[in-house]
Each structure stands twice: as C-alpha cells, then as structure tokens.
Amino acid sequence: MLAYILRRLLYALPILVGVNLITFALFFVVNTPDDMARMQLGIKRVTPEAIEKWKVERGYDKPLLWNEKAAGAGRLSQTIFYQKSLRMFVGDFGRADDGRDIAGEIKGRMGPSLAIALPVFVLGLFVTVSFALLLVFFRATYLDFAGVVLCVAMMSVSSLFYIIGGQYLVSKAWHLVPISGYVGGLDATKFLVLPVVIGIVSGIGASTRWYRTIFLEEIHRDYVRTARAKGLSELAVLFRHVLGNAMIPILTGVVVVIPSLFMGSLLTESFFGIPGLGSYTIEAINAQDFAVVRAMVFIGSLLYIVGLIATDISYTLVDPRVRLE
C-alpha cells in the first residue's frame, strides 16, 4: 500500500506542474510584469526606473519561461515560472504584493476557515444521511414523497437566498447573533452559529436526494431480503446492512472534499466577514494579487489530489475486498 501511495504521489507531480502552467498562462497572457509593477506602484509617479527597480526587487525581471541568456539548466531555472511557481513545491510561497509572507498568512487564516467548514461538513453529513435513511425507511409513502419534493425545492433555491434570508431573519429581525465578524477563541461561537447552520441547510436538498438514491439502490438487493428473512428489524437492516454497503459510493463523494475543507468557503466567508482562506482568496482576486492566487490554486490542487488518494485508502477500510496494489 505504501508503494501505491508513493506512486500516486509521483503521478501528482506532473499534474501540479500543469496546474501551475495553467494559472501562470492565464495571468501572464494579459499581464506583463510591467503591468504588475505599474498597478502596484500606482498610476502616478511611475518612471521606467521605478518599474525596473520593483521588478528586480520582486524577482520579476527574468524572462517568463525560457532564459536565452543563461547557460545549461539555468535556461529553465532563471525564469519567473521556475523561481515563482515551481518553488512552491518546496513550500516557498513567497510574499504577497503587500509584502506579507503568504505561508504565515495561510497558517493564520486556516483556523477560522476550518471553524466553519468542519462543523458544516460533519454535521451536514450526519443530518443528510439521517434524513435520507428516514426517507428510505418510509419509502413509497406520502412522507417519502413529501421529503423528495422538499429536497427538490430546497436544491432549487439559490445559496444566496439562504445566506441573505438567514442574515436578515436571524440577525436583523430577531437580533439573535451578530450579522458578521469574527473573534478568536470561544467567543467565536456566536459568529459561527449562523454560517454553519446556513451551510448545512443549503446542502440538505441535493445531498439527501443523492444518499436516498444510493440507499434505495441497495435496499432491493438480495442480502437485504435475507437479512429481513432471518428476522432482523427494519432499523437493523437499514443501519447495519444498507448503510454499511452504501459506504463505497458515499465515500467516493465525501472523502475527496475533506482535505479541501482547509480552503474554506468563498461565499460564506465573504458574506459573514470571516477572516479565513476563502475571503483571503476573494480579496486577492479582486486586488489581482497573482502571488496569492497562485499559492491558493497550488494548495487547492494539492489538497484535491490528496483527497483522491485518501478516497482510495478509505475503500480498503470499509471493504476488505479492496486491495491497493
């Protein structure tokens, strides 16, 4: 299994290089380093010397991808792409345009992001799986039908509606929690309750329906009939047999997002003023801070690939037949 994981990690290298090339191309097709310098220095008092100085200071004075002047391996390494993008493989994310260390910033903002994303994920999974099992328990009744109608209706509502409506009702009309903001420590709870609840509610529709389909597919299998025939209660059948055997499709969708929880949620964080990685990304996008966007894309892709590998490993845990070679 160790060999398998190592091989998968090696496969990840070309993918990550590709990801970097894409972000790099997207940015530098329209922006030259001169444009970046001009934007950072402001429109006024920009002299060619100032631009040159800015570029040398930040290391943007090199060619983009291929250095004709250098010799040997230097042709590849003495370039912006190598110095800025490929250095991220050794954990060197460089500095944002405002001079702050990106790695430090990410460490500081990971906490608030996780404080929202983790409860939303864990509680959301619990709520939707329970709800789906409930619907399956009452399958082919009016309760099941009403539940499915509710799910379709809930997944047709814009996530913006949940956020705006929730903020309006809970914070403005009922004055239960502050509208937005964040503090460290335990006091954060009052800021976190609303975004977490909204995050869970907005995911109920689609996920519940998805889990219900998975469970329904299992419930008509022969082993379920056998389990009933030997006198197990319907609840035991559902929890022990159906849920257990539905684990593979559930894990396929679930495990892959776990590492990405670190990235936070762009929308929730910007609406609720949470200083997490999601809002960091949005700010960087709006300020056209390439260094930060590049770092976030890199980390996001890395976490996604880690998620894919974790999914494979998780299969071996729930299904003894699966062997990773």
Next chain:
Amino acid sequence: MMPFIPVLLWSDILLWLLVAVCIAGAVMARRSEHILTSWRRIAGSANGMAALTVLAAFFLIGLLDSVHYRPRLAQQTGVSISAANYGVEVLSLLDALAAPLKNNSEKTYSAPLATRLFSKETIEEAVVGTDGGTAAGTDARIVRDYPRLIYGGAHLGADTAGAGQDMLVTGLIGAALGLAVWLVMAWLLRAMLPDGRGRKSVLATLAVLLLIFAPLLALSTHYHVFGTDKVGQDVFYLTLKSIRTGLLIGTLTTLIMLPAAVLLGILAGYAGGWIDDVVQYLYTTLNSIPGVLLIAAAVLMMQVVIDTHPQWFATAAERADARLLALCAILGMTSWTGLARLLRGEALKLRELEYVQAALAFGVPRLAIMLRHILPNVMHIVLIAVVMDFSGLVLAEAVLSYVGIGVDPSTISFGTMINAARLELAREPVVWWSLTAAFAFMFALVLAANLFADVVRDAFDPRTRMSP
C-alpha cells in the same frame, strides 16, 4: 427606409442555432422508434410536462428577448435624408412589447403597486384649500411627504383613494383575458397532444401560469407590479430581462463545451493508449484546480482583454454580450471534465461490444466506427448531462455575479439584481421586492429545470446514477 436595423448579437445567433438543433433533433427523432419511446414516456409524465410548460414559457420570453435591433432616431430637420440615424441603444422585441415597462422609470424606490414613492421628499404643492383654510391664488408651500409617482397609477390623477378598487377591476379583467387565452390554448392543445396525464398537467400548469401572469400584465400597464428599484426602473421589467441571461448561461455553456467533451471523451475511451493518457492528464489537471479560482482567474483575464480592446465592439450591448459569451466559455472550460470522464467510461465499454468488434473486422475505418457506432450510443448521456447541468449553471451565474466575476454589470441578470438589492435589506423599512422578485423567478426556473431533468434522466437512462 427601414425604421430599424436588425442587430445580430453572437449570443442570439447561438441561441437560435440551439433552437434549430432542437427542431432538427425532433425531426430526426420521429424516425427512430426507441428515441420516440423515451419521449413518449416524458409526454406521459405529469411532472415532466408541467415543468416543460413552465420552461417553455421562460424560453418564449428569452427568445423574444433575443431578437435585437437598433431603432431609427427621429429625423431631425436640416439633416440630409440619406443619412439615417440609428440609435446606439440595442433593443429587443421584448423591449418593444414591454416599452411602457422599460420607459416608465420613476425617481427611486417605490413599493409594488404603489402610487407614491417609498421615501419622503421635500415637495412643493399648490395650496388649494387642503386643511380648512381656503387660501386662494397660486401660493405654493413646502411640505415633506411621499411624492406622487409619475407613472404608477397615473391615470388616477392626484386622487389615489380609488387605487385599490381600480387594481381589483384591472386584475379581474386581466384574469378574464387570461381565461379566454387559456380556453383558446386548451382547444389548440386538445388537437396537438394525446389524451392523458401529460395533457392534463400541461393544461393545469397553463391555467396557473395565465391566472398569475395575465392579471400581472394587465396591472403592469398602469402600475409597477413588483415596484421599482433604486434608480426607479420597473422590477417586473428587470426580472423579465434576467430570464434571457439565465437561459443563455444555462444552455450556451453546455453547448460550447459539448464538442470538446464529446470529442475528447470518446477519443480517449475508444483510441486508448497515449491519447487516453493525454486526455486523462488534461481533465485531471483541470479538475484539480478549485473551480471558483479557475473561473475567477479566467474572468479577470477576459476582463483585461475586453477593456484593452474597446475597438472590437460597436455598442455597449455587444461588449456586454461578448463578456456573457466569454463567461459561458469559461464555465464550459471548467465543467466539461465531468462529461468527458463519463463518455470515456462509456466508450471503453462500447469498444468491447460485438457490433463494434464486427464493424472493425469488416474493415470499417476507426473514425467511421466512432461516428456511426459509438457516438449515437452515448448521446443519451450527453442529453442527460445537458439537462442536468442547466439548473446548476443558472444558480452559479447568480453567485458569480455576486462575487463580481460574473456577467457585465450592465447586463440585467438575476445575479446583478440580487447584488444591487442585497444592501437594501439594511434599510428601515425594508426594500424587499427586488430580492423577492429575483429569487422567486430564479426559483421557478431552476425548479422547473430540476423536475424536467429528473424526468429526462429516468426516461432515457433509468440505471444511470448521476452524482449530485
């Protein structure tokens, strides 16, 4: 000389092309029995037909809004006749039909069906014996009051006491007209659709739609049925205009990505070898970039390109249109990977089937096999993907426009409406109507699309299980 010149926006061309493709597909489907069976299953489903009716109504509005022209300006004296002047503003057929809605702008917010503005202003009013004193003459006094709307209930004059009664009468007339239209349509549909649950559901849905919209339309000739927004534009008009943007994003995105997804997916699955490796590498790489980030980066790039090349676009409408199409292309770029992976898997399976092997043994070229034997047998997956993606894309547009990486701010869409109105909830009293209207229409559109997608999926492939 023509009173207008037609304007063909790229999105119009693509949308009408899509309509043409649908019609051609329907004609072709008439000839093959197994496709007809699937469609009959849809035609017999109450849910599916109700959803289809609502979608058809939305598409009708969207298509009306996709016939663009520039009207000729009024001839000025002294200008030579030969040089006709056409306005720079691009109008659509919908604008012409809803001209009163488009042009009757108030000063600022007014509540739905109001006759006065939403906020008090300092107004001058002539003193004509209002409060006991009968001061004659043309004296004016300054008061703070809610000013009378310019257009909302204008036919009532200064006295707005009878507004409620007038609304009731107008609404009832509208409902009666709606009923008349429904009777005509019911008579037409009896001839067109076979009897059954499907037709009943279409008729019921039509009745509901007409009973809601006929009174609304009747009222909208004299009132702002959904109120007005910050700059006094009629919210009903804005919601109607948003429909086209939503439909475009929902359909063109998948249309743009289809060729790449189908070609690469089938090629990877059928050809295998290094082609498979390259395609897999491509979509794994694209997939591993967080979607929003990729979209954001691409949209920013596109914005810079558009801003630095103003000479490409003759009118503001063309620029906004280019941006809309670019957004579709970008969304397509990030979403083709899922379909490509499905098609690759399916082509892998089909490759080993006997009839494909037989074709290969008979010496049919590989390209012909892909076109003749693989492609038709994966089309149901493509169709399901197109329908399933629609609702998600409509919702995504609103979110992206909110974050500032969506459509051009001058394009009327659900996202820009919500974005403009969201701060108004902080006002006291609350300005709720813009948000409500945008969310309600978006909900109706997405709900219909979701229901229809379910029925299409069940009809064409009961076994396929799509991820959420």
